[in-house]
Amino acid sequence: KNEVEQSPQNLTAQEGEFITINCSYSVGISALHWLQQHPGGGIVSLFMLSSGKKKHGRLIATINIQEKHSSLHITASHPRDSAVYICAVPPNTGNQFYFGTGTSLTVIP
Amino acid sequence: NAGVMQNPRHLVRRRGQEARLRCSPMKGHSHVYWYRQLPEEGLKFMVYLQKENIIDESGMPKERFSAEFPKEGPSILRIQQVVRGDSAAYFCASSPLRGGFSEQYFGPGTRLTVT
Numbered sequence: 266k267n268e269v270e271q272s273p274q275n276l277t278a279q280e281g282e283f284i285t286i287n288c289s290y291s292v293g294i295s296a297l298h299w300l301q302q303h304p305g306g307g308i309v310s311l312f313m314l315s316s317g318k319k320k321h322g323r324l325i326a327t328i329n330i331q332e333k334h335s336s337l338h339i340t341a342s343h344p345r346d347s348a349v350y351i352c353a354v355p356p357n358t359g360n361q362f363y364f365g366t367g368t369s370l371t372v373i374p
Numbered sequence: 375n376a377g378v379m380q381n382p383r384h385l386v387r388r389r390g391q392e393a394r395l396r397c398s399p400m401k402g403h404s405h406v407y408w409y410r411q412l413p414e415e416g417l418k419f420m421v422y423l424q425k426e427n428i429i430d431e432s433g434m435p436k437e438r439f440s441a442e443f444p445k446e447g448p449s450i451l452r453i454q455q456v457v458r459g460d461s462a463a464y465f466c467a468s469s470p471l472r473g474g475f476s477e478q479y480f481g482p483g484t485r486l487t488v489t
Contacts, residue, residue, distance in 0.1 A: 298478070306463060308417075308480040351417065360430035360472070361419035362407070 268292050271352050271365035278372050284339040286368045288352030297335050299326050300351040302367065308351075311337070342372045376400070378468050379448075380481035387488050393453040393460070395484045399468030406449045407478065408434075408441060411463045420464075423449060456488045 269290045278284055288297070296315040302308045312319050312326040314335070319326050323342075328335040339346055352365040379398040387393050399406050408420040419433040423443035434441065438456075443449040453460055463485050467478040 300480075306485070307482050308465060308467075310477045310479065313477045353417075359432070360422045361433055362409075362417075363419070364409075364417040366416040 267366075268356070268363040269352055269354055269365040271350075271368050273368060274366065275369045276371070278342050278370070280343060280372055280374050282342050282372075284342050284346075284370065284372075286337045286350050286352075286370070288335045288337070288365055290333050290335075290352075290354045290363070292354060292356040292363065293358075294330075294354045294356055296355065297328055298353040298355075298362075299335070299337050300353055302349040302351060304348065311350075339370075342370075344372045344374050347371050378466060378479050378481035380464075380466055380484050382484060383482060385484055385486045387456045387486065389457055389488060390455050393456050393486055395451040395453075395464050395466075395486070396448040397451070397466035397468075397481055398448040399466075400479050403468035403470050403479070405469045405472060406443050407467045407469075408449070408451050409465045409467065411465065411483075413462065417465070420451070453486075456486075458488050461486055461488045 272287050296313050298313050299311040300308050301311050314328050323340045325338040349367040349369050351367045353362050355362050381396050404425050406423045409417045411417050421434045421441045422430040426445050438454045440452045463483045465483045467480045469476045469478045
C-alpha cells in the first residue's frame, strides 16, 4: 500500500501546453511538498503548501486537505520543464516523509 | 549562503568495503534527513537527525547502516560491508524546522556504486 499516489507516471507534452500532475495521499498531514528532480539528478523544492493555492511563475500548486489531493500545474510548458516531479508528504504522526513515485515529464519543442 | 553540500558526489566501493557519505547542511539548519533512491525507484526516507541526536531511523536497515550528526562537522551516513544492492543515489536534505513545517533543501546527492 502506497501512502502517496501520483498520476500520470509519464507525460509527454508539446511546448506551450498546460500540464497537470495529480497527487493523492492517505495519511493525515499538515503540509504537502512538491519537488522537481532534474535529469542530472538534483532535487529542488518547488512548493510547500497546507491549503489553497500557491503560484511561482508558471507553476501553480493546489491542495484540498479534506479530499487529500493536490495538483501541480504548469502553464505554457517549455522544454526546460522536462524533469521528474515528486509529491512528498510528512504525516502528522512520525518524522519521516512519504514520496510519490514521481511523474516524468518531457516537453517537446 | 551556501546550499547543502554532499561529498563525495560519486563513490565506488567493492563488496565488503565501507562507504562514508557526508552531508553539510545549510547554515543555521539543525535538521537533517537522509534519503535513498534506488535505480528506477522513488525516494525513500532513511533517517532524521538533529544535532547530536538520531530522532527517527525507522527507514534505515537495521544492520550495516548507521548515521550521526555531531555537534561539530557534517552528518555522516555510514554503510559497512557494502553489497551490490546498496548501489543507489543517497540524498540528504536540511531544514531549519522539523520537515513537516518547513521546506527541505536538498544536496546534490552521492551516487554509490558497489562493484
